[in-house]
Amino acid sequence: MSELVRERVRGVAGNPATPPELLMLMLDHRLAGQAVLIFRADLPDEVCRAAAAHPDGHIRLALAESWHATPEQRALVVDDPHPTVRATLAAGPDAYRVTPDPLPEPTYARLAGDPVRRVRAAVADSWQCPAGVRARLVDDPDPMVRGAAYARWVDPPEEVTDRLLADPDPDVRRTVARRACRRRPELLAEVLDATWSDGWELSAVAIDAGLDRASAERLARHGDTGVRAAVAENPHLPRDFVDELAVDPEPKVRLRVSLRPGLTEAERAAVDYRVRPTDRIDPARWVLERRDDPDALDVAVRSAHIGLRRSAAYSPHLRPDQVARLAADEDFAVRLLLCENHDGVPGEVLLAAYLEARVITAGMLLGRPNFPRVGLARLADSADPRARMLVRHDPEAPADLIDRLSRDPDEHVRWSMAADPRLHPDRLAELLDDPATTGGAARNPNLPADQIERILTEAGILGAAATARTGEV
Known part of the structure; x- marks a missing residue:
């Protein structure tokens, strides 16, 4: 198939005028079928049923990971014969900056009882897994599944934590200790000893773990810049270590200190940090954690610190006065983030941001409710x-x-x-x-029906009998 024909087939796949019977016929041609499930905005139920029953596993896999399909349509492959399809269904579509709707709870429950470990692990690793299903998975016979189920549990019950801290598998105990040390500082020293050479793991713990003085000193003086930058934002860090990190030789560390909660504007300004207009920085953790509380974010909205204003712009719950203030911000990243996250941004601000933006996400602004x-x-x-x-x-x-x-x-x-x-x-x-x-x-x-049929004929989908291609995934 030439690139010209391929482009036309993709277009027909996404064309709302292409009737379901032709879409189902396209499923029998692997590339065309995958195009239907990728580019079609509204997938007819009959097409999804045909995809779920298709002999080619690649077509069934495309349905499992389709971000256009509804959760109920994706759930049609819950009993697929291939574990890769079921695991992909459990993990959910990987759509850039889009959170797909969760599967029906009975579907998660069925996947949680799957005989294949990697399918159950995929359910356990999903943030969208319902708490009731997750409660079953922390008792799974496989330690990999138990650990994953606990690691993704936003607020695990204390009795579950106690039980898994005594799990017979050492990897499960380590996973639980890494999560639980945020609430139980007595576990932190053991966690630090176990992960001391792993900067990424230490950073994940250092940012919000409860700290005794000995652990705070170890982390604040760690040789890894990422670890020091993480603990610099930890709200439990003693003030003398905050002051020490405020003059750290690494700019990344000083920046994270300047974003700490509880500092005055003068204290932030005294830190030698820099955020250039083109710099991409992670938002302040404390601001993200309070993004549902616009009153708590007011200090960030009104701050002279660009990083805090950018962090506040992630909130979809800002008050109208806060939206107006950030919409007029001199920093383009503040305005862009506000446009991406808040439904109340005025249309002229959205349009101006779209025209100024030179980032991959600019096109998403067209879908905002107020875009003119x-x-x-x-x-x-x-x-x-x-x-x-x-x-x-x-x-x-x-x-x-x-x-x-x-x-x-x-x-x-x-x-x-x-x-x-x-x-x-x-x-x-x-x-x-x-x-x-x-x-x-x-x-x-x-596009006339005869033109659609011409395109599919040129692609070998119409005319000569289209034979379904069986294939493993």
Whole structure:
């Protein structure tokens, strides 16, 4: 299959006008079937049932990890004959910056009783696993599953902690101790001894574990920069070690000190930290933990510290006055993070952020509830092709303007307009035959049925009998 034909097939797979019977036929061609499950925004139930029963394991796997399928549709493969499919279902779709809806609880329960360990481990490792199912998994006969189930439990009961601290398997005991030492400082020394050479493990513990003085000193003077940076944010760190880390030779450590809770603005300013506009920094942990409490975040919203304002912008629960303040922030990252996380950001702020952003997540702003639609036609003569591409989202943009932009010198603008249903059929046919725009044209909901069938015939999906390809995953 040539790349041109492949592009057209992907377009047809995502085209809302492609009928379910053709989508099901596409399942019998592996690449086309996977395209249906990846690019189709709304998957018909009959297509998902056909995918779940398909003899090719790659098609069933694609359904298990489809972020467009509903949880109920994905759950159709709960009894799949291949453990890779079941484990993938348990883990959930890996969609960038999108949290898929959890599976139905009975599905998690069924997967938790799976005979294959890696399937049960995948359930245990999922943050979305219901607490009732997780409570079963911490009693699983396999220590790997028990440890994973406890490690992902947000708030494990104390009796579960006590029981697993006495588990016969040493790896389970170590896993539980690493989590439990946040509440039980008496466990910390043992955890530090066991993980002293592992900077990543130590950092995960150091950031919020309850600290006695001896442990605080060990961590604050550790040779690994990441460990010192982590403990610099620990709210239990004694003040003299805070002062010591505030003059640490490593800028990363000093920055994390400056983000600590409880410091005054003057104390933050006294730390020699720097955050440049293009720097990417992890948000302050204490701010993220309080993101549901806008009153507690007010100190971060109003701080002179760019890092704290960026951290506050992650909260979807800010008050209108806080949103207005951060929407006018001089730091672009503050404004972008606010746009990505809060539904109340004004439309003009969203539009400005989209046009200014040069990051992979910029396109996600188009899906925010307040992103403006009407009036985008005014951008048709912008020097920025990304602005011209927005015209197709204006429901009032006239057909002749869409036609004009379908001839734009920028191929990305032309591709975007090729999917617009306002295009005249003759122009749509021209764009379908243009390699630069064929994929967009194949997604156009006004693409005639005979054109859709022509594309599938050229791909060998229609015409000659399509034979289902069996395959292991």
